Amino acid sequence: MGKYFSFRRILIYLMLIIGIMQFFRIDKSHEKVQTDLDFLLSTDAPENVSKIMHEACYDCHSNETKYPWYSDVAPISWWLNNHIHEGREELNFNYWQSFTPKRKQRKLNECLEMIQEREMPLPSYTWIHKEARLNTDQRQILINWFKSMGAREEKDGD
Numbered sequence: 001m002g003k004y005f006s007f008r009r010i011l012i013y014l015m016l017i018i019g020i021m022q023f024f025r026i027d028k029s030h031e032k033v034q035t036d037l038d039f040l041l042s043t044d045a046p047e048n049v050s051k052i053m054h055e056a057c058y059d060c061h062s063n064e065t066k067y068p069w070y071s072d073v074a075p076i077s078w079w080l081n082n083h084i085h086e087g088r089e090e091l092n093f094n095y096w097q098s099f100t101p102k103r104k105q106r107k108l109n110e111c112l113e114m115i116q117e118r119e120m121p122l123p124s125y126t127w128i129h130k131e132a133r134l135n136t137d138q139r140q141i142l143i144n145w146f147k148s149m150g151a152r153e154e155k156d157g158d
């Protein structure tokens with residue numbers, strides 16, 4: 001028993017496994033952003049709105065993800081990639097103008113709600129990305145912007 005389950009042996013296997021994990025890299029490539037489709041570009045969003053959203057939302061809700069160094073380290077990279085894919089699937093601002101009017105309205109309302117209730121940006125993200133934390137002023141700027149785009153507060157859950 002001692003011979004096969006020694007601490008050293010386990011450590012060596014663990015390092016081997018982590019080493020092998022590094023070969024499974026995430027795909028960071030993305031297509032070119034289309035000015036006429038992107039939410040901020042196509043609506044000619046003011047610069048302050050664009051800046052806040054690029055810092056606080058676009059890493060997960062667009063193809064324009066700015067990857068940190070640890071996105072090269074598995075298994076952190078897999079976990080990050082999963083969040084990014086989930087975020088893009090839910091809402092990709094790069095494709096805004098390709099949404100139906102109904103979907104746009106729903107997403108605008110959801111954005112307003114997420115910002116008002118401080119659910120977005122994701123806390124697990126702002127914990128590391130301090131620059132993405134929204135202060136009261138920034139939050140208000142986004143709230144005003146989404147309202148000016150037609151976002152409405154939903155009552156009774158829908």
Ligand code: HEC
Pocket residue numbers: 053056057058059060061083084086087090091107110111114115120121122125
């Ligand atoms: C770290 C990644 C990340 C960041 C940054 C982020 N989101 Fe999200 N967002 C997600 C993920 C993942 C989901 C889907 C799962 C969920 O709802 O938690 C989501 C869901 C959403 C939804 C849909 C919610 C619903 O009702 O289903 C909206 C709207 C949204 N985000 C808006 C924003 C806005 C606006 C920002 C910036 C202020 C932002 N998000 C920043 C990852 C992120």
